[in-house]
Amino acid sequence: MNILSIQSHVVYGHAGNSAAVFPMQRMGANVWPLHTVQFSNHTQYGRWAGMVMPSTEIASLAGGIAAIDALHECSAVLSGYIGSAEQGAQILDAVRQVKAANPAALYHCDPVMGHPAKGCIVASGVAEFLVNEALPVADIVSPNQLELEIIAGRALPTLADIVAAAREVLTMGPRVVLIKHLHYADKQPERFEMLAVSNDEAWLIARPIFDFARDPVGVGDMTSGLFLVGLLSGKSLRQALEHCASAVYGMLQETQRLGRYELAVVAAQREYESPTHMFAAQPI
Numbered sequence: 001m002n003i004l005s006i007q008s009h010v011v012y013g014h015a016g017n018s019a020a021v022f023p024m025q026r027m028g029a030n031v032w033p034l035h036t037v038q039f040s041n042h043t044q045y046g047r048w049a050g051m052v053m054p055s056t057e058i059a060s061l062a063g064g065i066a067a068i069d070a071l072h073e074c075s076a077v078l079s080g081y082i083g084s085a086e087q088g089a090q091i092l093d094a095v096r097q098v099k100a101a102n103p104a105a106l107y108h109c110d111p112v113m114g115h116p117a118k119g120c121i122v123a124s125g126v127a128e129f130l131v132n133e134a135l136p137v138a139d140i141v142s143p144n145q146l147e148l149e150i151i152a153g154r155a156l157p158t159l160a161d162i163v164a165a166a167r168e169v170l171t172m173g174p175r176v177v178l179i180k181h182l183h184y185a186d187k188q189p190e191r192f193e194m195l196a197v198s199n200d201e202a203w204l205i206a207r208p209i210f211d212f213a214r215d216p217v218g219v220g221d222m223t224s225g226l227f228l229v230g231l232l233s234g235k236s237l238r239q240a241l242e243h244c245a246s247a248v249y250g251m252l253q254e255t256q257r258l259g260r261y262e263l264a265v266v267a268a269q270r271e272y273e274s275p276t277h278m279f280a281a282q283p284i
């Protein structure tokens with residue numbers, strides 16, 4: 001299995017590819033990391049150095065892989081944090097080239113749209129690109145609830161609203177929707193919940209919340225990567241959800257045990273292969 005993973009790279013710490021690539025590799029996937037930005041650190045520190053890769057870089061690198069006739073080996077394209085709206089078009093071009101070379105290849109779009117209140121900064125035009133252009137082409141999409149609300153164009157105060165919106169997304173192109181973080185009004189506050197929906201199934205999973213001084217970053221990026229590898233390696237929707245939720249829980253537990261702000265991506269390496277605690281999903 002070969003995954004072209006088009007996401008951010010941070011030199012220090014973990015977000016984007018720097019959070020997702022190693023866990024995917026540890027699950028046995030061969031990853032082709034392509035970086036949309038190279039920043040010193042993730043944006044939630046409030047300051048960072050580095051640059052958005054030039055928009056032509058993505059097309060150039062995809063073209064380079066095409067030139068050595070290797071695109072047909074690609075099983076999936078995963079996109080995450082995008083540095084500019086122009087980069088988006090290049091990513092979709094790469095997806096088209098991969099799908100032309102390997103019609104079975106999947107496109108998993110993690111629609112990272114930013115969260116200004118939390119300090120996750122995304123360039124203007126990226127959210128519009130994700131909703132209008134990337135979503136119709138995606139096979140798998142993994143928004144958090146805020147991103148799902150932007151896609152749906154309305155607030156989603158109840159679990160029923162969220163499930164309905166996820167089903168709407170299935171009519172826009174994707175075959176699988178993973179909502180990576182739910183925060184509806186009557187959710188029990190001590191539970192962290194995710195939802196996976198396909199045309200035939202809907203699964204809800206919950207794990208305990210940890211009390212971090214500051215919300216760690218990169219959790220969503222790692223979750224999406226692990227979920228994709230699970231599906232590609234033949235897990236059912238339910239199994240892929242249970243595996244990624246449980247592996248990320250184990251990694252967060254290690255992060256808390258070590259008292260770190262940055263994710264304990266490497267220290268928790270055994271969790272990606274076989275999570276210490278397995279949480280069970282419930283059909284809804």
Ligand SMILES: Nc1ncnc2c1ncn2[C@@H]1O[C@H](COP(=O)(O)OP(=O)(O)O)[C@@H](O)[C@H]1O
Nearest residue numbers: 144180181192208209210215216217219220221
């Ligand atoms: N079990 C947990 N305990 C505490 N915080 C968690 C737990 N699981 C995830 N989180 C945090 O919840 C937040 C989820 O963020 P959100 O913006 O909704 O998704 P994403 O990570 O995709 O951007 C992250 O800040 C993550 O660190």
Ligand SMILES: Cc1ncc(COP(=O)(O)O)c(C=O)c1O
Nearest residue numbers: 008042043081120218219220221
């Ligand atoms: C460079 C970069 N990549 C990715 C992300 C997304 O991280 P998360 O997985 O928490 O959504 C962020 C969030 O701040 C970021 O700064």
Ligand SMILES: [Mg+2]
Nearest residue numbers: 112144220221
């Ligand atoms: Mg995210």
